[in-house]
Amino acid sequence: MKSPAPLPANEPARLASLRRLHLLDTPVDPEFDQLVELACLLLKMPMGLISLVDEDRQWSRGRWGLAVQQSPRDTAFCNWVVADGTPLVVADASQDPRFAEHPLVTGEPGLRFYAGVPLCLEPGLVVGVLAVLDSQPRTLNEEALRQLELLAGQARALLRLRRKRHMLNEQALLSDSRLARYQAITQGAAAGIVRIDGRGLIQEINDYALNLLGYRRDEVLGHNVSRLMPARWAPHHDHYIRNYLEGGEARVIGKGRRVAALHRNGHSVPVHLAVGQVHQSGPHEHAEFIGILTDLSEMHSAEQRERRAAEMVARQQQLLSVLHKGLTDYHALMSGNRLWAFLQDALRTLTGSDYSLIGEVLPAENGPALKVHAITDLSWSEASRQLMQRWQAGEMLLTNPDSMLGRVFAGGETVLSNDLAEDPRRGGFPPGHPPLHNFLGVPILDDGEVIGMFAIANGRDDYSQELVAWLEPFTSTCALLINLYRQLNERDAFTEQLRQTRDEAERASRAKTEFLSSMSHELRTPLNAIMGFAQLLLNNQRTPLDERQHRQVEQIYKSGNHLLTLINEVLDLARIEAGRIDMSFEAIEVADVVREACDILSPMAQQQHIRLQPQMGRCGAVTADYTRLKQVLLNLLSNAIKYNRPQGQVHIGCRCEGERLRISVRDTGPGIAADKLSQLFQPFNRLGAENGAIEGTGVGLALTKRIVEQMQGEIGVETVPGEGCEFWFCLPLATPAPAALTEALPSRAPAEGAGRTVLYVEDNPANQRLLSELFEPLDGVELTCVPSAELAFEMACASPPSLILMDINLPGMSGLEAALLLGRHPRTRQVPVVALSARAMPEELNQARQAGFRDYLTKPVDLPRLLALLETLTGETS
Known part of the structure; x- marks a missing residue:
């Protein structure tokens, strides 16, 4: 310490x-x-x-x-x-x-x-x-x-x-000089001192006590001390003294407590009273007591101020609670049609009033009118009750501008009256009307315009301007809620128009979908024959083409393949915009996808004399859809190759940025003008390159942007005119998935061709010839072509084939209906059915799976995939 x-x-x-x-x-x-x-x-x-x-x-x-x-x-x-x-x-x-x-x-x-x-x-x-x-x-x-x-x-x-x-107890007698000193002490004490005898009569009182209670000395000496006490205590005082002197409990003597003394003019004075007995021998009537009064007026005032402050804080908290609930629970209160009743009840509680009203001001022919939203029931008869119900239902408006309410909602006045019976502004009340003794009406303003009002009546305390000021936050909240209420009504007024607009948009969307499906079918059907026959000519071993013919047919195939790519881009963009493209997210090593994309585009780069330079380092993995990530890279890389300068370069790199990986593709081309950057990712906008030598639809970058954003990513471009562009996109980082452990599947010898039959249901003669040419060199495989599903069903039931290839759009019975019928018949339910159609919309693929198709091939047909599928499915049934 x-x-x-x-x-x-x-x-x-x-x-x-x-x-x-x-x-x-x-x-x-x-x-x-x-x-x-x-x-x-x-x-x-x-x-x-x-x-x-x-x-x-x-x-x-x-x-x-x-x-x-x-x-x-x-x-x-x-x-x-x-x-x-x-x-x-x-x-x-x-x-x-x-x-x-x-x-x-x-x-x-x-x-x-x-x-x-x-x-x-x-x-x-x-x-x-x-x-x-x-x-x-x-x-x-x-x-x-x-x-x-x-x-x-x-x-x-x-x-x-x-x-x-x-000092007094030490001497048997009190000399005059000592008595004088005693009196000087009592008179000079900073507390009230009162000496009484055993009967409660005042024997002595000092000046402090007289000044404190407003008496002269002659007005109290010889009188009972109860004269200085409020009426609720005075009758009991003598009993307390007598009980104490007779050996009873000390209710007052020897105890200190806070009490109230009675001032001469009748008001109470808060004091602390401590009473002690003057110990001396003799009978009870000679007993004396001294009371010390400590003035607690300042403390009492401080406590009163503190109590009033606490009450004000409580009222403020109550007001804030009402405002908070009205604003935060606005929609819930409105949906339950309880907002105005809630505000009206809160107003009554906050102001201690029996009655309250809240209304909205509406324009009318002859001036402003008040629509009552909530009102305390003031009815005194059946007729008045029905009238108030009509007010609350909005069937009647208050329009009299000369009434006390009218002065508020029409004149914008704050009307305050604490003596309503004598107020000349008050109109007459009908017989039976509940008595009203005070009234306060407050306008609700918005930018100086009266948009509503509230009123209260029969408050426990008088109304005042201080109350009006205290209610200003409530008034402002009412203004906000009235505006919100009006906006909600306006929104409801437009609901029907919005519904009609939505229906029209849905019809347009359906028409767009039908158009895309039709376009897909109409374009893919001739492409099927063009690309199919081109592949047959290129791979014909019996009568091979010479070099010039091979080059020409190869160009036909490449052009058809390019047209197919353009069609797919348009369809992909439409699917993404409609939210109909499915993605499978997984952890993907970016370096592997970049390497594969570079391998695919390497011949194109070599032909353009462009050098691909991937510098991936340790890129890590991202969470993405593998196929779509590869599509994004192919789009950006092919653009970087096409729009580059001769002998140019394409740099591919990556770096981590927080929780994302940034992949960039930078070319050495002419760059993009700054005034065209805002149009870069808009569909069908080629930034003035429509008439150039480079082919395209202008949807590649728009499609790329949609794909990246659907994979929770971001895409952008940085360019310096004359030096090139750097396209970049960011995707969320992911922990690379562990390599899957696959068990070696047992090898199976290819099935012999003997006895394999394929039934091809197709009404287009060109497509029939294409498949016939394809199957002609296959030993042991017999292809039968029929133009309708009805004929195909009869032939399949008579002699079930090894495989059925079926178009979807057929005359008469559709391919979907035929697949369902084949799946239910005992003779054909085991025969695999594969769709071969020009339709490629997602919903069409789903319908095919539900109808029982084993697989779905789209036109133009991928011949290697078809042959692999033929080997697999006919092997199952051989």
Whole structure:
């Protein structure tokens, strides 16, 4: 522990002043305990004491909540008050080096807070301390410290009185000079002192008490002390004294408590009353009591202010709660048609009013009119009840501008009346109308325009302009809600138009889908024959083409393949825009996809004399759809090749940016003008290259952007005209998936061709010839072509084939219907059926799977895939 407080310079004189009190080691005086109790109650402290500081100890004259009577001086908190002679406040003793190791801090009761005020009977001589304590850290504001100092003044008065009482008891007779000094003390005390006899009659009263209660001395001397008490206590006072003198319970004597004294003009004065008996021998009627009155008016006023402030805070919180609910639960309240009733009930509660009304101002032919949204029931008859129901239903509007309500909603006035019966602005009430004694009407404004109003009546307290100001947040909230309400009604008014627009958009979307499906079919059907026969010519081993013919047919195939790519891009873009493209997300190593894309485009780059330079390093994996990621890279790389300069380069790189991977494709071409960058990713916009030598539809970049965004990514471009472009896109990083462990499938010898039959259902002669040419060189495979599903069903039932290839769009029965029929017939349910159609929309593929097709091939047919499928499926049935 830190060294104890130093002794004051006047220590001998201080001890002499203490000795003159004759209080050390004397019996308990209730007055001191009561004063300490009062201090604890006023300051809301659990412990307190009045301590006298002797030469080597601290001794408690009065205490509350503490069991310790005395303790060594050098460890006492009050020793520091004696040393400094000024008040001491310790917010947290455990953090103060002077007291951190004090036994009352480290042990029971675990003291943390201490506030002490010195007690001096003579200037500069501190004989003791009035202190309050707590086991929790606290602070003490200026008002509380002032209260403690006032109570310390009462403690000093008690000490002086106790010293005088001791002097009087030492002498058998009280000399005139000593009596004069006693009177001087009582008259000069900073507290009211009243002496009464055993009958309750006032024998003496000092000037302080007379000034406090407004009496002259002759008006109270000889009168019963109950004259100074409020009516609720006065009749019981004599009974308390008589009961005490007869040995009963001390209800008043020896106790201190807060009471109210009665001023001469009739108002109450808050005081603390401590009553003690003057001990002397003799009969009861000779008994005397002294009452000490401490004026608590300042404390009472402070408490009243604090209570009013607390009530105001509670009202503010209640107001804020109403505003918060009205704004945050607006849609819920509106959907349940409870908004206006909620605001009306809240208004009544907030203002303590019996009646309230909230309405909206609407334009009418003859001026503003009020539509009532909510009103407290004021009906007094069946006719008035029906009238109010019509108001609330909006069937009737209030239009009279000269009524008290009209002055508000039509004139924009704030109408306030606390004497409605005598108010000349009030119109007459019909017989039976509930009585109204006060009224307040407030307009609800929006940019100076009256858009509504609310009104209240029969408040418990008078209405005032202060109330109007306090309700301003409520008024502003009502303005906001009325505007929201109007917007909601306007939205409802447009709902039908929006529904019609939506229906038209859906019809347009269906027409678009049907158009795309039709376009797909109409374009793919001739492409099937063009590309199919081109493949047959290129792979014909019996009559091979010469070099010139081979080059020409190869160009036909490449052109058809390019046209197919363009068709697929347009269809892909339409699917993505319609949200109908499915993706399968997985962890994909970007370097592998880049390498594969470069391998695919390497011949194209070589033909254009462009060098591909992938510099991937350790790119890691991204979460994406493998096929679509590859499509994005192919689109960007092919553009970088096509729009490059001769002998140019294409650089492919990647780098991590936080939780994403950025992949970039940079070319050495002419770049893009800055004024055209905003049009770059728009479909069918080729930025002026429509008439150039490079082919395209202008949907590649638009499609790429849609794909990247659907994979939760972002795409952009950086360009310097004359130096090239760098297209980049970012995708979310992913942990690379572990390599799948696959078991080696047992090899199976290819099925022999003998006995394999294929039934091809197709009404287009060109497509029939194509398949016939394809199957002609295949040994042991017999192809039969039929033009309708009905004929195909009869032939399949008569002699089930090994495989059925079926178009979807057939005359008569469709391919879907035929597949369902074949799947139900016992003779054909085991025959695999494969769709071969020019239709390639996702919904059409789903319909085919549901109809029982084993696979779905789109035209133009991929001949290698068809042959592989033929080998697999006919092998199952051989």
